[in-house]
Amino acid sequence: MSAYRFLVNGAPAQVEVPGMRRLLDVLREDLGLTGTKEGCGEGECGACSVLLDGQVVDACLVPVCQVDGRIVRTVEGLSLAARERGSLDTLQEAFLEHGAAQCGICTPGMLMAARAYLDAGGGPDDGSIREAIAGNLCRCTGYTKIVDAIAAVASPAT
Amino acid sequence: MVVSESMPTRTLTSGVETIERALVVDPGQRVPGRAAGFPLRREGPAKLTGAAKYTDDLVFPGAWHGITIRSTEAHAKLIAIELDPEVDWSKVVVATAADIPGDNIVASIKDDQPVLVPIGGEIRHHAEPVALLAAQDKETIRRLKGHIKLITEPLPPVFDPEQSDHVFAKYEVAQGDIALGFAGADLIIEGTYRVGHQEQLYIENNAMIAVPGEDGGIVIHGSLQCPYYVNKALKRALRMTSVQARVIAEETGGGFGGKEEYPSMLALHASLLALKAKRPVRMIYERHEDISATTKRHPAIVRHRSGVTKDGVLVAQDVEVIMDGGAYCTLTPVVLSRGLLHAGGPYRCPNVRLRARATRTNTPPNGAFRGFGAPQTEFAAEMQLNRIAERLEISPAELRRRNIYHLNDTTPTGQVLRESVAAEEVLEQALGASHFERIRERTAHESAERRGSGTVPAGRLRSGERRVANGIGLALAWHGAGFTGSGEVYLASVASVELTADGRLRVLTANTEMGQGTKTVFPQMVATELGVPVDWVEYAAQDTAEVLDSGPTVASRTVMVVGGLVILAARKLKAAVEERSAGVPFHEAFRDDAKANGATRIDQQFEAYPGVVFDDATYMGDAYPAYGWAAAVASVEVDLDTAEVFVRDVIAVDDVGKVIHPILCEGQVEGGTLQAVGYATIEEMKVRDGKYLNDRLATYLIPTALDAPHIRTILVEAPFSGAPHGAKGVGELPMDVAAPAVVAAIHDATGVWIHDLPATPERILAAMHGAGPAGRLVGVMDEPAA
Numbered sequence: 001m002s003a004y005r006f007l008v009n010g011a012p013a014q015v016e017v018p019g020m021r022r023l024l025d026v027l028r029e030d031l032g033l034t035g036t037k038e039g040c041g042e043g044e045c046g047a048c049s050v051l052l053d054g055q056v057v058d059a060c061l062v063p064v065c066q067v068d069g070r071i072v073r074t075v076e077g078l079s080l081a082a083r084e085r086g087s088l089d090t091l092q093e094a095f096l097e098h099g100a101a102q103c104g105i106c107t108p109g110m111l112m113a114a115r116a117y118l119d120a121g122g123g124p125d126d127g128s129i130r131e132a133i134a135g136n137l138c139r140c141t142g143y144t145k146i147v148d149a150i151a152a153v154a155s156p157a158t
Numbered sequence: 159m160v161v162s163e164s165m166p167t168r169t170l171t172s173g174v175e176t177i178e179r180a181l182v183v184d185p186g187q188r189v190p191g192r193a194a195g196f197p198l199r200r201e202g203p204a205k206l207t208g209a210a211k212y213t214d215d216l217v218f219p220g221a222w223h224g225i226t227i228r229s230t231e232a233h234a235k236l237i238a239i240e241l242d243p244e245v246d247w248s249k250v251v252v253a254t255a256a257d258i259p260g261d262n263i264v265a266s267i268k269d270d271q272p273v274l275v276p277i278g279g280e281i282r283h284h285a286e287p288v289a290l291l292a293a294q295d296k297e298t299i300r301r302l303k304g305h306i307k308l309i310t311e312p313l314p315p316v317f318d319p320e321q322s323d324h325v326f327a328k329y330e331v332a333q334g335d336i337a338l339g340f341a342g343a344d345l346i347i348e349g350t351y352r353v354g355h356q357e358q359l360y361i362e363n364n365a366m367i368a369v370p371g372e373d374g375g376i377v378i379h380g381s382l383q384c385p386y387y388v389n390k391a392l393k394r395a396l397r398m399t400s401v402q403a404r405v406i407a408e409e410t411g412g413g414f415g416g417k418e419e420y421p422s423m424l425a426l427h428a429s430l431l432a433l434k435a436k437r438p439v440r441m442i443y444e445r446h447e448d449i450s451a452t453t454k455r456h457p458a459i460v461r462h463r464s465g466v467t468k469d470g471v472l473v474a475q476d477v478e479v480i481m482d483g484g485a486y487c488t489l490t491p492v493v494l495s496r497g498l499l500h501a502g503g504p505y506r507c508p509n510v511r512l513r514a515r516a517t518r519t520n521t522p523p524n525g526a527f528r529g530f531g532a533p534q535t536e537f538a539a540e541m542q543l544n545r546i547a548e549r550l551e552i553s554p555a556e557l558r559r560r561n562i563y564h565l566n567d568t569t570p571t572g573q574v575l576r577e578s579v580a581a582e583e584v585l586e587q588a589l590g591a592s593h594f595e596r597i598r599e600r601t602a603h604e605s606a607e608r609r610g611s612g613t614v615p616a617g618r619l620r621s622g623e624r625r626v627a628n629g630i631g632l633a634l635a636w637h638g639a640g641f642t643g644s645g646e647v648y649l650a651s652v653a654s655v656e657l658t659a660d661g662r663l664r665v666l667t668a669n670t671e672m673g674q675g676t677k678t679v680f681p682q683m684v685a686t687e688l689g690v691p692v693d694w695v696e697y698a699a700q701d702t703a704e705v706l707d708s709g710p711t712v713a714s715r716t717v718m719v720v721g722g723l724v725i726l727a728a729r730k731l732k733a734a735v736e737e738r739s740a741g742v743p744f745h746e747a748f749r750d751d752a753k754a755n756g757a758t759r760i761d762q763q764f765e766a767y768p769g770v771v772f773d774d775a776t777y778m779g780d781a782y783p784a785y786g787w788a789a790a791v792a793s794v795e796v797d798l799d800t801a802e803v804f805v806r807d808v809i810a811v812d813d814v815g816k817v818i819h820p821i822l823c824e825g826q827v828e829g830g831t832l833q834a835v836g837y838a839t840i841e842e843m844k845v846r847d848g849k850y851l852n853d854r855l856a857t858y859l860i861p862t863a864l865d866a867p868h869i870r871t872i873l874v875e876a877p878f879s880g881a882p883h884g885a886k887g888v889g890e891l892p893m894d895v896a897a898p899a900v901v902a903a904i905h906d907a908t909g910v911w912i913h914d915l916p917a918t919p920e921r922i923l924a925a926m927h928g929a930g931p932a933g934r935l936v937g938v939m940d941e942p943a944a
Contacts, residue, residue: 012714027762028215032217033208034208034211034212034214034215035207035208035209037212037214037362037411038214039361039362039363039445040445040810040855041444041855042854042855042856043446044854044855044856045332045361045855046447050686060299063217065916071354074208075206075207075208076207076208077209078207079207088203088206088207090320092207094201095202095206095803095872096199096203096204096206098196098200099199099680099821099822099824099825100674101202101205101206102412102674102675102825102829103360103361103362103410103411103412103413104201104202104204104205104206104210104409104411105212105360105361105362105411105412106361109206111206120719126868129863130863130864130866131863131864133863134862134864135862136863137361137832137855137860137862138361138863139359139360139361139412139414139829139860140412140673140825140829141825141828141829141832142825142829142830142831142832142866142869143828143832143863143866144828144866144868144869145282145821145824145825145828146863147863157565
């Protein structure tokens with residue numbers, strides 16, 4: 001057992017757990033942030049995607065010892081500012097309007113991958129968007145509406 | 159989204175009369191939901207912020223974790239379950255068949271499947287549940303599970319469904335005179351087609367939490383499609399009343415049929431542990447266990463013999479379907495039945511014989527999966543049509559025109575298609591939108607050029623553009639709407655609409671939200687009937703303590719059947735309130751009415767659709783009240799060196815009767831289309847000695863965003879008069895049609911037919927080099943009629 005300190009969605013967090021405990025379990029069980037989902041536990045489906053210092057990672061593959069002193073962002077932190085106004089952020093809004101979330105279990109991870117793509121300056125190009133979310137499996141949508149939603153945010157003019 | 163009420167001016171005629179005009183929704187220009195005037199997904203904001211609670215997100219203080227001890231053999235007698243005497247078992251709970259207070263049975267149709275294999279009983283498949291273990295923490299479980307030993311005696315297994323002598327179900331339907339039909343044929347073509355297991359692969363694994371109740375009962379919180387199926391299973395095995403066996407469907411992360419029957423088993427396992435431990439028990443499957451142990455799409459072998467005239471008119475169809483049911487019956491007889499009833503494809507034929515049987519093997523049980531038997535047999539039917547077209551040198555589109563069902567045609571069960579036939583409409587829409595014939599000419603030209611250059615199929619590595627071959631393929635399908643035969647009459651579902659005493663409006667059904675949009679469209683339909691804003695209508699929890707049994711959330715029946723009941727209930731509520739209020743419109747009157755009269759609740763029970771009659775004994779009559787119709791055109795690129803297939807585009811045209819919510823409806827078509835593309839190209843379950851080999855996501859592949867084609871959906875409406883809204887369902891229809899379209903496109907690109915799904919690079923290369931893989935039947939027998 002060791003103590004690990006990091007920022008989650010802008011707030012400091014401290015946990016005393018074995019260093020090899022998965023970030024996914026720390027988020028869900030120790031910090032109660034159940035928005036991040038587990039789909040396969042081996043880094044194939046991307047349901048547990050979170051941002052670690054702005055990069056998309058699978059939280060099931062990251063031991064908490066690697067998170068010490070770093071910045072974690074989860075789906076709960078996506079719209080902190082917007083939530084205070086009682087609304088969604090522009091990306092979440094686009095997913096809702098385009099029908100990009102169906103069963104919703106891949107949605108938190110998909111949103112995080114899309115957020116990283118947009119924050120890195122990604123544009124509305126179909127191929128680039130698909131590349132950016134290729135690590136996130138969705139079984140409901142056929143991806144069409146997810147790509148449309150991300151493209152709409154990347155190019156709000158359309 | 160362009161919703162046009164005016165029809166294309168093109169005249170479509172059938173053999174008998176003009177088909178019903180259909181509204182066509184073509185999302186040529188996509189407009190997001192709010193702008194298009196349709197309600198946004200009701201639980202969408204919760205799903206998008208991480209606030210939505212799926213089963214594994216729920217916290218129950220003091221809950222233990224439960225796991226399943228499973229067989230490692232495909233067929234054996236269970237002699238004993240040994241707990242290592244060196245280990246302290248006092249702080250955990252182990253449950254076996256001996257702990258089951260009621261019948262040791264979890265049944266969908268036949269009483270053949272145990273909740274847990276009893277001592278002296280028969281293990282019938284790999285990963286069969288034998289014992290259960292619960293402990294306070296996962297670490298204890300990991301430490302102890304290896305100390306539970308199963309003592310068994312091996313029994314001879316059966317893996318080949320054709321060799322099995324245990325038949326779960328068998329059907330035969332026939333029309334006309336099959337011998338006479340073949341005698342009059344100019345050409346007879348035979349083919350054998352094989353399809354394997356497909357995993358539903360909902361991204362949320364099976365999950366169930368059982369909480370002991372104060373009344374000696376149990377409360378189940380789970381990821382499931384059918385609360386009352388689980389309720390029924392609990393009542394029987396746990397000897398409980400319906401009230402004691404309370405089931406609550408939590409947010410469910412995908413189902414696709416995979417959470418139709420298995421949740422009954424899992425809920426029983428969690429309950430046995432919870433009752434013994436006297437505390438809540440969580441059973442949350444990991445992906446590996448979910449793939450290893452839960453149901454798949456039935457593998458099938460389909461043999462066709464077709465007789466056609468030289469003009470391409472079908473005169474005889476003889477089809478034999480063999481499905482592998484796996485080790486237990488589950489829903490196999492109804493899957494087989496639907497497979498059989500769709501086996502001829504959407505084509506009229508005067509002389510037909512369809513035979514089907516499903517047998518038992520020592521492999522994990524197969525069960526419900528979107529399409530429910532039809533994708534298997536319709537793949538074969540479309541392959542057969544395409545091979546006939548090739549042989550007769552008729553365009554596959556033209557061959558279909560000559561054979562598709564029109565109004566007043568008769569199906570193999572003797573059903574006269576009296577209304578809502580849109581085969582021609584979907585076919586022509588798909589051909590037009592895809593420029594099918596023009597592109598087919600182009601791919602034929604490219605293929606001729608390649609042949610001229612001597613590069614195909616030379617086997618040498620090619621370079622440059624000629625390495626990639628383009629192909630386009632067409633398929634057509636029909637899908638019986640709602641339950642087969644008398645199913646809905648037996649179910650006698652009840653759905654309710656309530657004006658509560660405090661003036662709220664509620665829809666109450668047992669139909670679950672698993673992504674398809676139940677929670678959005680039911681309030682939408684009721685709000686439309688009542689003339690109130692959609693936000694005023696609540697959707698009650700799918701909790702057996704609160705809602706009546708409106709039947710399972712399966713068979714694309716939610717909008718069609720239960721939605722119909724909800725509309726009728728809303729109309730009655732409106733009429734009752736407006737009568738009491740002496741004509742004041744409902745939206746102005748209902749709150750005062752509730753104050754004056756208290757709650758008004760309308761429970762609407764299903765009544766048989768007028769004129770729809772099916773005889774279960776003879777298997778003749780109206781197999782379905784109506785059919786949905788679909789066409790797909792797929793465009794592929796095939797790498798001629800590696801045989802890798804890229805599905806570039808799919809035009810999906812689906813007749814759903816009535817589009818309730820275009821965005822959700824398109825979502826169903828797009829998702830179903832991609833599952834079918836996966837079925838056609840990459841999804842393959844490898845089985846050895848009755849065990850799934852690729853039982854994890856690293857090895858069982860589903861399409862990613864990069865594998866997915868661009869899907870353009872065109873929705874067609876040919877309404878069904880028996881339903882108040884005309885809707886026929888949408889969930890399964892797209893699953894029937896895209897796989898044969900992709901395989902036809904692969905043929906257009908490469909010149910080879912792939913008779914076994916999936917069309918992997920290995921199968922395509924083997925076919926291009928004129929050989930099938932060892933032990934697989936790839937060749938076909940063609941014999942001209944005498």
